[in-house]
Amino acid sequence: MQASTEPARNLRADILVVDDNPANIELLVAILGSHGYRCRVANSGARALAAARADIPDLVMLDIAMPGIDGYEVCRQLKADAATQAVPVIFLSALNGVIDKVQAFTAGGADYIGKPFQLEEVIVRVENQVRVSRMQREVEQRNAELARVNAELLEATRSLEAGNARLRKLSESDGLTGVANRRLFDGSLLDAWSAAVRAHRQIALILIDIDQCKEYNDAGGHLAGDDDLKRVAQAMESESSMAGALVARYGGEEFSVLLPDPASTDVRALAEALRARVEFEALPHRRSVVAAVVTVSVGLAVMAPTAAHEPALLIDAADQALYRAKAAGRNRVSI
Ligand SMILES: [Mg+2]
Numbered sequence: 001m002q003a004s005t006e007p008a009r010n011l012r013a014d015i016l017v018v019d020d021n022p023a024n025i026e027l028l029v030a031i032l033g034s035h036g037y038r039c040r041v042a043n044s045g046a047r048a049l050a051a052a053r054a055d056i057p058d059l060v061m062l063d064i065a066m067p068g069i070d071g072y073e074v075c076r077q078l079k080a081d082a083a084t085q086a087v088p089v090i091f092l093s094a095l096n097g098v099i100d101k102v103q104a105f106t107a108g109g110a111d112y113i114g115k116p117f118q119l120e121e122v123i124v125r126v127e128n129q130v131r132v133s134r135m136q137r138e139v140e141q142r143n144a145e146l147a148r149v150n151a152e153l154l155e156a157t158r159s160l161e162a163g164n165a166r167l168r169k170l171s172e173s174d175g176l177t178g179v180a181n182r183r184l185f186d187g188s189l190l191d192a193w194s195a196a197v198r199a200h201r202q203i204a205l206i207l208i209d210i211d212q213c214k215e216y217n218d219a220g221g222h223l224a225g226d227d228d229l230k231r232v233a234q235a236m237e238s239e240s241s242m243a244g245a246l247v248a249r250y251g252g253e254e255f256s257v258l259l260p261d262p263a264s265t266d267v268r269a270l271a272e273a274l275r276a277r278v279e280f281e282a283l284p285h286r287r288s289v290v291a292a293v294v295t296v297s298v299g300l301a302v303m304a305p306t307a308a309h310e311p312a313l314l315i316d317a318a319d320q321a322l323y324r325a326k327a328a329g330r331n332r333v334s335i
Pocket residue numbers: 019020021063064065066
């Protein structure tokens with residue numbers, strides 16, 4: 001049988017032989033040893049438990065009838081201990097006794113062998129249990145390895161997603177002011193336009209331009225201008241922080257506030273609030289002919305888009321309103 005053709009593999013299997021009868025131990029050790037198994041022996045239940053816990057064997061061959069702790073109890077204790085519960089147990093029946101098979105399997109036994117021992121039977125049953133136990137261990141190791149690889153993949157996916165989210169945010173925000181950039185604005189306007197066409201609702205756009213920014217930069221230097229662009233951008237973002245409004249840097253000194261669904265918003269009041277908020281910030285503007293502080297002109301357009309038109313129509317309307325606000329003396333809202 002296979003048992004005798006694989007002696008090299010058996011060398012690594014460590015069998016704990018437990019029997020209170022020295023003759024039985026001698027016989028089993030001789031049989032197993034001649035087939036390449038490494039054997040340890042114990043002549044009582046207590047010694048068997050101590051030996052199994054000290055060095056976990058690949059298999060336990062366990063006599064049932066022993067003084068003190070009997071074989072069933074030894075088996076129950078091995079199965080109750082996480083360290084030894086996977087070790088297969090083969091019960092050895094008493095010479096003239098009938099093995100209680102129900103009790104043997106209930107206690108956690110894997111198999112049983114009746115005395116007197118038949119050499120072939122002992123080897124086949126032992127080989128079988130060692131093979132099953134090895135396969136189980138391999139499956140457990142592979143499962144553990146799979147779980148580890150899965151966890152690594154999950155972690156890699158998470159950090160990739162976080163990286164992508166960071167990149168997306170970077171690619172969609174204005175480097176100087178931190179609000180949305182033109183690219184995100186263009187995409188959002190297109191989306192909002194299509195959604196409004198489908199839902200037959202209005203869409204609003206506010207364009208804001210800092211008054212006489214060129215003069216401001218010429219007077220204060222570009223860095224100071226950058227600082228104030230940031231302040232203006234933040235002021236507008238906090239002023240239009242209601243759900244759905246997108247503040248973007250539209251151009252050099254120009255900002256946009258897109259309201260994809262302005263039904264519940266008083267957009268005129270918002271446009272005026274944006275203008276007032278910038279004035280309230282009181283950023284010094286020495287060369288402005290409008291005021292001593294930085295001010296903005298605001299153009300507002302509200303439209304019910306149709307599929308026949310392009311979003312550029314809304315931008316044009318807001319731009320014309322902005323032009324009128326400038327022409328009318330700046331620091332004001334035009335609709
Ligand atoms: Mg006995």
